[in-house]
Amino acid sequence: MSIDLSQFHQSFFEESSERLQEMETALLALDPAAPDEELINTIFRSAHSIKGAAGTFGFTDIGEFTHLLETLLEEVREASRTIDDDAVSTLLESVDCLKVLLDAERDGTDKDHEQIDTLAQALRELIEGEGAGGDPAPVTDEGAAPAEPAAPDEACFEVRFAPHTQLLITGNEPIRLIRELGRNATATAQVHPATIPAFASLDPVECHLAWTIRVQGDVTEEAIREVFEWVEDECDLEVENLTAAAPTDANDTKDETDSAAAPTPASEAAPAETPVESAPETAVAEPSATPVSDPAPAPDKAPVAEKAAKPAAPTDAKKAAPKAPASASAPSKPKETSIRVGIEKIDDIINIVGELVITQSMLSEVGEDFDMSRIENLKSGLVQLQRNTRDLQEAAMRIRMLPIGFAFQRFPRMVRDLAKKLGKQIRLELSGEQTELDKTVMEQIGDPLVHIVRNAVDHAIELPDERTASGKNPEGTIHLSASHQGGNILIQISDDGRGLDTEKILGKAIERGLVDPSEASELDESAIFRLIFAPGFSTAEAVSDLSGRGVGMDVVRRNIKELGGSVDVHSELGKGTKITISLPLTLAILDGQLVRVGDQIYVVPLVSIVESLQIAADNYNRIGRNGEVYNIRNEYIQIVRLHDAFGIPTSSDDIMGKLMVVVEDNSGKAGIVVDDLLAQQQVVIKSLETNFQKVLGLAGATILGDGTVALIIDVEGLIRLSKTTPHKTPRAASTEEPAAEGGAE
Amino acid sequence: MAKILAVDDSVSIRQMVEFTLKSAGHEVVLATDGTEALDVAKTRSVDLVLTDVNMPQMDGITLIRELRGLATYKFTPMLMLTTESSPEKKQQGKAAGATGWIVKPFNPDQLVATIARVIG
Numbered sequence: 067m068s069i070d071l072s073q074f075h076q077s078f079f080e081e082s083s084e085r086l087q088e089m090e091t092a093l094l095a096l097d098p099a100a101p102d103e104e105l106i107n108t109i110f111r112s113a114h115s116i117k118g119a120a121g122t123f124g125f126t127d128i129g130e131f132t133h134l135l136e137t138l139l140e141e142v143r144e145a146s147r148t149i150d151d152d153a154v155s156t157l158l159e160s161v162d163c164l165k166v167l168l169d170a171e172r173d174g175t176d177k178d179h180e181q182i183d184t185l186a187q188a189l190r191e192l193i194e195g196e197g198a199g200g201d202p203a204p205v206t207d208e209g210a211a212p213a214e215p216a217a218p219d220e221a222c223f224e225v226r227f228a229p230h231t232q233l234l235i236t237g238n239e240p241i242r243l244i245r246e247l248g249r250n251a252t253a254t255a256q257v258h259p260a261t262i263p264a265f266a267s268l269d270p271v272e273c274h275l276a277w278t279i280r281v282q283g284d285v286t287e288e289a290i291r292e293v294f295e296w297v298e299d300e301c302d303l304e305v306e307n308l309t310a311a312a313p314t315d316a317n318d319t320k321d322e323t324d325s326a327a328a329p330t331p332a333s334e335a336a337p338a339e340t341p342v343e344s345a346p347e348t349a350v351a352e353p354s355a356t357p358v359s360d361p362a363p364a365p366d367k368a369p370v371a372e373k374a375a376k377p378a379a380p381t382d383a384k385k386a387a388p389k390a391p392a393s394a395s396a397p398s399k400p401k402e403t404s405i406r407v408g409i410e411k412i413d414d415i416i417n418i419v420g421e422l423v424i425t426q427s428m429l430s431e432v433g434e435d436f437d438m439s440r441i442e443n444l445k446s447g448l449v450q451l452q453r454n455t456r457d458l459q460e461a462a463m464r465i466r467m468l469p470i471g472f473a474f475q476r477f478p479r480m481v482r483d484l485a486k487k488l489g490k491q492i493r494l495e496l497s498g499e500q501t502e503l504d505k506t507v508m509e510q511i512g513d514p515l516v517h518i519v520r521n522a523v524d525h526a527i528e529l530p531d532e533r534t535a536s537g538k539n540p541e542g543t544i545h546l547s548a549s550h551q552g553g554n555i556l557i558q559i560s561d562d563g564r565g566l567d568t569e570k571i572l573g574k575a576i577e578r579g580l581v582d583p584s585e586a587s588e589l590d591e592s593a594i595f596r597l598i599f600a601p602g603f604s605t606a607e608a609v610s611d612l613s614g615r616g617v618g619m620d621v622v623r624r625n626i627k628e629l630g631g632s633v634d635v636h637s638e639l640g641k642g643t644k645i646t647i648s649l650p651l652t653l654a655i656l657d658g659q660l661v662r663v664g665d666q667i668y669v670v671p672l673v674s675i676v677e678s679l680q681i682a683a684d685n686y687n688r689i690g691r692n693g694e695v696y697n698i699r700n701e702y703i704q705i706v707r708l709h710d711a712f713g714i715p716t717s718s719d720d721i722m723g724k725l726m727v728v729v730e731d732n733s734g735k736a737g738i739v740v741d742d743l744l745a746q747q748q749v750v751i752k753s754l755e756t757n758f759q760k761v762l763g764l765a766g767a768t769i770l771g772d773g774t775v776a777l778i779i780d781v782e783g784l785i786r787l788s789k790t791t792p793h794k795t796p797r798a799a800s801t802e803e804p805a806a807e808g809g810a811e
Numbered sequence: 812m813a814k815i816l817a818v819d820d821s822v823s824i825r826q827m828v829e830f831t832l833k834s835a836g837h838e839v840v841l842a843t844d845g846t847e848a849l850d851v852a853k854t855r856s857v858d859l860v861l862t863d864v865n866m867p868q869m870d871g872i873t874l875i876r877e878l879r880g881l882a883t884y885k886f887t888p889m890l891m892l893t894t895e896s897s898p899e900k901k902q903q904g905k906a907a908g909a910t911g912w913i914v915k916p917f918n919p920d921q922l923v924a925t926i927a928r929v930i931g
Contacts, residue, residue, distance in 0.1 A: 069831055069919040075877030078823035114865045115821050121916025122824060129916065136894075237888040237929065238911035246928050270884070293928075299902075397905070442856045 071123050078123050080404070083165070085112040087475060090161050098149050101142070109157075110139040116164070128167050131182060133191040141193070142228050155486075156188050158479065216246045221285055226304040227277035228258075235271060244279055244294045251283025280308075284470045386513040407504060414461045422454045463655065466506070470548045470628065471499030472554070473508050477519055477546060484523045491541040492523060493528050498548035503555045503651050510629055511557070511649060512621040518559050518645055519544065522617075526563030526643055537638065553653055554631075554673060560644035566637035568594045578602055595635045599623040627782065629767070630656070630671075632731065648673075656751055658768070658778065660744035661727060666713040669768060669778040670738065671750055674729040678743060683722050696726065696737050703728065703735040706788040711763060716741075731782045738784070742793055751778060763787040813858035813930045814917045818848040818874065819892065820866040824915075828861065828892075831919040832926070845869025849877055852884065859930055860889040864900065872907045879908035886887035892917075902925075 087114040092105045113609060117132035135157070139145040165183050170177040225247065229240055247253040258276040262268070281290060288306050294303050355695040429447040432440055474496050485492040527533075527542035534540050544561045575597045581589070597603060601620040608726075626633045631649035649672070650656065658669035685697040694705040705726070709716040726737040749768035754761055765780035815837050817828045829839045840857060842848035844866040852860070860878060862871040869877075871891050878884040888910040893900060901912055913925050 069834060071827065071919075074823045074830075076829045081822045091890075110866075111820075111865050111867065114894060118863075118892075118915040119821050119823050121894070122827065122918070123916075236905065237886055239929075240929075242929060296905075299905065348850055452832050701878060 075123060076404075078125075079168055080406075082116050082119070082128075082168055085116050086161050086165055086168070088112050089481055090158065091475065093154055093161070093757065094482055096149070096154060097608070098151050098154055101149055106139070106143050106374050110136065110143050113139055113398075125167075125171050127182065128171065128178060130163065131160070131164065131167065131186060134193070136184055137240050138189055138193050150547050153192060156185070156192060158187065160185055220283065221310075222288060222308040223281045223285065223290055224304075224306045224308050225279040225281060225290060226276075226302075227294070228299065228302040229273045230300045230302075231269075231272040231274065233273045233297055236297075236300065240273065240275065240277065243293055243297070244277065247279055247281050247290065250289075251281050251285045253279050253281045255279040264381050265531050304713060324343065336798075365699070388741055398752060405466075405468060411461065411464050414464070416457065418458045418461055420453060422451075422458060425450045425454050433692060463504070463651075464502075466504050467497055467502035467651070468505050468508055470503055470557070471496075472503045473512050473515060474499055474517070474546055474548075476512075479517065480516070481523055481544060482760070484520065485527075488524065489529060490523070490527055492527055493541055493543050495545045497541060497545070500546040501550055501555055507555075507629055507649055507651070510625065511631075511647070514625045514633075514647070515546075515557070515559070517619070517622050518647075519546070522559060522563065522643070523563040526565075528562045550651075554648045557647040558644060558650065559647075560642060562642040565639040565641050566595055566598070566635070567639055567644055569598055571595070573660055575600070575603060592634075592636070595637055598635065599633065656768075656778065657746065658749045659727070659746050660770075660776065661708075661738075661740040662742040662744055663712070663740050664716055665709040666712070667770065667774065667776045668708065668715055668740075669776050670727055670729065671778070671781065672746060672764070674726045674731060674781040676735065678727045678728045681721055681724050681726050681739070686722070688697070698728065698737075701735070703737050704785070704788070705739060706784060707739045708784075709739075711784060729781045731785060736781070736785045736788070738779075747775070749778065812836050812838070813926075814840065814856070815859045815926070816840045816842065816848060816852060816863055818842045818845065818855040818860070818866070820863060824863070824892075826916040827919070828922065831922050834919075835923045835926075837926070845871060845874035845877075848874055852878055853881070856883055858887065859926065860884075860887060861926070862889065862891060864891050864893045864904070865895040870888065872903050872909075875904065875909050885896055890925065890929065 089109050092108045092112075096102065096105050096109075102388055107706050112134040113132050117129050120126075120129035120132060137652045138147075139154075142149050146300075148556070156686060163181060167177060167721055169175070209619060211390075227240070227243070233240070240284075244253060244255050246810070257279045258278065259274070261276075268274075287307060289312045290305050291303070294301065333700050343396065360386045373551075378474065395695065429444070429451065432443045444770070478494055481492055484490075522544050527544070528538075529537070530540035533542060542561065542563055544559065547558045554740055567766070571594050572586055572589070573582065575594075576583050580597060580600050580603060599619045601618070601623070602645070603618060603620065623633050626647055626649070631647055633645060633648075634646045635643065637643040657672040659672050659675055661668050661670055687695045687697060687702070689695055694707075695702040696705050705722070707722075708714065721739050724739055726739050727743070728735060728737050749770075751766045752768060754764060754766050763780055763783040763786075765783075767777050770776050815832055817825065817832065817839055818841075819825045819828065820843050825841055825843070828849070829841060832839045838852055840855070842851050846868040848860070848862065849869065851881055859874070864871040871893075875889050875891070877891065878887070879912065891901075891904045891912040892915055893904070893908050893912050894915040904912060910929055911925075913922060917925075
């Protein structure tokens with residue numbers, strides 16, 4: 067039977083990545099001083115599982131490498147070795163190395179043998195260093211070393227097989243064993259009802275028979291003994307070579323118990339720790355397949371043979387490292403991405419689709435011979451259709467939703483490594499890992515998060531001495547949390563480090579020309595904090611190799627903006643900093659407030675709207691020549707006239723009594739003057755950039771129920787835009803411009 | 812043609828075992844660990860149990876011991892899928908009542924051949 071194993075490779079890669087992640091998580095949680103047994107077990111099982119599957123699917127490099135890991139972990143598990151921080155580091159590096167190996171196998175790219183060998187060597191040293199001798203020589207197994215000389219075509223053996231009485235209760239059957247002997251040879255069995263007890267005392271589950279079997283054909287003693295391998299302790303077995311020209315094989319009458327299990331000191335057998343262990347064991351090979359002089363047990367195990375040659379010189383592993391022949395120059399394949407979806411999510415969709423079908427048949431029945439009397443049926447059918455569609459949409463979106471834990475999972479490792487490098491003590495706390503968000507959003511939030519966490523480790527958390535001196539716990543804490551808030555997901559990164567120094571920030575901002583010195587005194591605390599997101603601002607006193615990579619917080623904010631999210635920072639000097647990122651759950655759909663301006667309809671993202679009100683003359687103020695502000699409960703906010711911003715003709719310049727939508731953004735609040743407030747609804751975002759170009763003040767477009775196109779307002783962009791196109795009085799209300807052009811400057 | 816209960820916590824191995832055994836004409840029931848396998852085995856009868864050793868919840872050796880304790884599985888062949896080459900693991904398995912073992916890594920042909928040894 068030929069089965070193409072490559073069809074299982076994708077599963078193997080996915081599964082192994084998950085295992086590696088489990089390993090990493092467990093390793094990071096492991097306290098070397100008091101190792102938790104369950105954690106060790108998890109780590110061991112992961113390595114073990116990867117090894118088993120890697121070997122089966124022919125990834126010998128991975129199998130070999132994980133064998134070392136497994137050997138080491140086995141000792142830890144058996145408590146015959148202690149584990150220290152350095153060993154954990156080596157294990158973590160090994161996890162990294164395996165990830166690289168897996169990627170290389172998947173993409174068919176070259177592997178970094180140097181790194182593998184270095185690490186393999188480090189693992190061997192760990193294993194030999196302490197647990198030397200504790201590891202049973204795994205390589206040498208009976209099948210691996212066919213010490214038997216070439217058998218003549220026609221060999222003849224006499225097998226005397228006397229099962230112990232308990233043989234049957236392990237599910238073994240003498241008749242099957244005898245049948246197996248006859249599979250590739252002629253076997254003639256003769257039964258000896260030697261010790262059958264009296265009927266009264268006969269226990270039917272006991273075996274009281276013995277056999278003499280004559281095996282003739284192309285067989286070896288090796289192959290015969292292998293048939294009895296599983297029952298070697300439950301029977302008396304003698305194999306006698308009756309072949310006339312029997313070669314000198316002294317084992318003939320030796321008792322099976324030691325000959326079968328004894329390690330064979332064959333020349334290719336490697337030192338104790340070598341990773342070939344199970345591969346050559348031919349417990350399951352056809353007896354006839356047992357090779358005569360080749361160390362490889364079966365022809366389809368060619369990679370194993372290669373491998374068997376390698377451990378002969380474990381200290382000089384580099385030169386012997388075998389290379390998978392196919393991987394040498396194969397072009398990198400595009401990565402297949404897939405997500406795992408819980409079955410209940412699929413079931414939901416199937417359910418809803420079922421309901422949709424019912425609704426559809428109901429509607430088509432209404433439509434069959436329609437008259438006005440059935441209008442109520444039509445209406446209720448449409449309501450149902452609407453509900454089904456919304457449910458289906460939500461259920462379909464949920465498929466793309468993944469727990470944010472996937473984005474968080476890299477941090478424990480990163481924080482540990484960075485903290486170690488910097489000599490800091492940092493504890494990372496995670497919460498809300500189960501919070502789900504769209505896969506695309508998650509992929510894109512990864513880098514900004516890394517940057518923020520790195521900043522926290524690098525700049526915010528002080529060195530232990532400094533912390534102790536200021537009366538803090540020498541161990542700093544960084545807390546990463548996620549939660550849902552309305553249609554958004556909130557991610558908070560808080561630390562108990564030194565906090566942001568407003569004076570320092572202000573000083574630097576003035577120095578960099580980001581703030582006019584004369585305005586400096588007017589900035590409140592939160593405005594100053596927001597300066598760290600300004601382009602060209604960096605608080606790092608020296609560019610470190612951790613954070614100072616030319617990517618500042620401005621890029622972080624830009625990335626978050628592009629996802630339709632916002633970022634905010636709160637800090638208290640000496641106490642810590644908290645950065646809050648708010649992201650939409652998905653990029654495809656937005657809750658919007660429809661507003662009318664002139665004959666145009668715009669969509670304002672509901673999340674940015676604080677309130678809507680009618681403009682009252684009392685609260686209206688004019689500042690300078692062009693500025694207009696509105697006083698809401700003693701807070702002055704800028705007024706943005708959409709007519710002006712987008713060049714829409716309006717009948718009257720007077721805004722008194724009109725409606726104003728108050729929106730809030732990172733840069734503050736603003737009031738958008740509109741002609742009318744329409745419905746609130748979910749809109750599907752269509753990108754403008756794909757078909758046109760980026761337009762300041764607009765986040766995209768959508769298609770409304772009646773087929774018209776409505777533009778979606780980008781609040782922050784609009785505020786910026788309105789600053790450059792202030793309202794001029796008296797207004798030169800003449801030029802009729804298309805809406806989009808007003809922003810295309 | 813036999814009904815085989817295959818137990819492994821590794822998805823890829825499960826897929827491979829299932830595919831191989833089905834190709835060889837067997838009926839396959841899958842379980843992801845010992846606990847699940849035990850539940851499955853109690854609710855239906857199988858002709859052969861093929862189990863991984865290292866699994867969360869309940870390992871393969873415990874599973875074999877539990878199954879052997881059940882009247883319906885007294886003589887059912889049970890094979891361990893193991894990467895452990897150390898004789899101790901095999902002995903532990905034997906002591907628990909395992910019929911035999913298949914050493915990982917194995918290829919589909921080996922799997923089918925080994926299974927042929929203990930059924931029929």
